[in-house]
Amino acid sequence: QVQLVESGGGLVQAGGSLRLSCTASGDTFSRYAMGWFRQAPGKERECVVTISWSGISTYYADSVKGRFTISRDNAKNTVYLSMNSLKPEDTAVYYCAQVAKQYYIATQEAGDYGYWGQGTQVTVSS
Numbered sequence: 001q002v003q004l005v006e007s008g009g010g011l012v013q014a015g016g017s018l019r020l021s022c023t024a025s026g027d028t029f030s031r032y033a034m035g036w037f038r039q040a041p042g043k044e045r046e047c048v049v050t051i052s053w054s055g056i057s058t059y060y061a062d063s064v065k066g067r068f069t070i071s072r073d074n075a076k077n078t079v080y081l082s083m084n085s086l087k088p089e090d091t092a093v094y095y096c097a098q099v100a101k102q103y104y105i106a107t108q109e110a111g112d113y114g115y116w117g118q119g120t121q122v123t124v125s126s
Contacts (some may be wrong), residue, residue, distance in 0.1 A: 009120030022096030033106030
């Protein structure tokens, strides 16, 4: 059983920055692709960014390209989401997730992810 613990959310003004962290338990983190999803009130959960198990391949939703950066440190079992130039529409609960199968590709489908963090609130004021 993998546990994912997120941190780094908070309240920030538009144009500001935040960095989210997600640390996984266990010793197999480096074998799994990771993703960050978000869900705003009244909206469906959407995939924001993903990163392959090796860290070589990444995906960014059009809405965050050029502003968000995903990275991972396999030695620390941690994936990061750096968010710059934040906008009010980025307000949501952000979840990190680990794909269900080791060495599997990082997809944008929530159903492909087997473990989820508890979520961290990001609020961007205008």
